[in-house]
Amino acid sequence: MQGNLYAGDALNGELRWTFAAEDGIVASPVTVGRLPIFGDKAGRLYGLNRADGSEQWRLRLPAGVRTEPIYADGRLLVRTEDGELHAIE
16 A cells, blocks of 8 residues: 555565555655654655554654655755755754
């Protein structure tokens, strides 16, 4: 399904968990520390617990996220479909 993020075990390929976002996910997550971080088409940015897929935080952006977030120099950089670049510390 387009609105789900799946985590699999790298050693045996088994599904570990599934997270259902509120809208479609069209870009891969970036992992920062122990948090997979990704956005959805409605502009929500999610940080999940890598071990169990539980939501740790959520941030509402003004437009949809259609590209992978980038982590650099202690900031999360996210471009939204309105052309804006958001730097999140």
